[in-house]
Amino acid sequence: MSHHRHLTSPLQLRGHTLRNRIVFGAHTNNMSDQGIPGPRQGKYLLERALGGAAMVVCEPVPAHRTGVLTRGNISHESDAIIPHFRRITDEVKDAGAVVIQQIYHVGAHGDSDLSFQPHWSPSGAPSYHDPDGSHRMTVNEINEVLDAHVAAAIRAKACGFHGVEVWGRLPFAARSVLDPMVQQP
Numbered sequence: 478m479s480h481h482r483h484l485t486s487p488l489q490l491r492g493h494t495l496r497n498r499i500v501f502g503a504h505t506n507n508m509s510d511q512g513i514p515g516p517r518q519g520k521y522l523l524e525r526a527l528g529g530a531a532m533v534v535c536e537p538v539p540a541h542r543t544g545v546l547t548r549g550n551i552s553h554e555s556d557a558i559i560p561h562f563r564r565i566t567d568e569v570k571d572a573g574a575v576v577i578q579q580i581y582h583v584g585a586h587g588d589s590d591l592s593f594q595p596h597w598s599p600s601g602a603p604s605y606h607d608p609d610g611s612h613r614m615t616v617n618e619i620n621e622v623l624d625a626h627v628a629a630a631i632r633a634k635a636c637g638f639h640g641v642e643v644w645g646r647l648p649f650a651a652r653s654v655l656d657p658m659v660q661q662p
Contacts (some may be wrong), residue, residue, distance in 0.1 A: 488531070488622040493575050493639060495531035503534040503579035503642065507549030513558060514551060533569055534642055535562075537579040538633075541625035543612070544582030545592035551584035554625060559635050566637030581644035582622055585611040596610035599624065
């Protein structure tokens with residue numbers, strides 16, 4: 478008997494039963510073909526479900542063109558990904574796993590040389606990837622990026638994902654208000 482009895486026990490999560498507590502987390506694998514998820518990426522995720530993961534979190538998908546980190550990412554803002562992801566999500570579900578998609582926008586930490594777009598952020602701060610800094614967003618641009626996240630979530634549903642995980646980063650000032658345990662730099 479395992480000392481971690483909960484690890485292998487089922488878990489109810491928003492109307493879905495996870496067969497255990499093992500989650501395969503999102504990470505960039507850059508397996509898309511010109512932004513379209515293909516068979517290689519599908520089999521990569523399927524193997525995680527067949528290997529026993531109860532939840533498979535797909536590679537991060539950028540919500541907006543100004544928040545792309547690498548060239549090999551899944552296409553942002555494009556419905557062209559829907560039928561390709563639908564094949565992948567159907568296979569992962571058939572293997573018994575819940576499958577969700579991570580949505581992201583890297584804000585100041587983009588790299589214009591890789592995304593071919595200026596990267597937008599609320600602060601306009603420099604990136605650790607690109608010393609040129611980022612474009613400080615206007616209120617209208619912030620709303621545009623928020624709308625892009627909503628569109629990405631709707632697209633994820635059409636792709637057959639059970640849900641989404643939104644990747645985000647709070648500034649230290651916001652985190653200190655939300656979580657008194659966070660250490661200030």
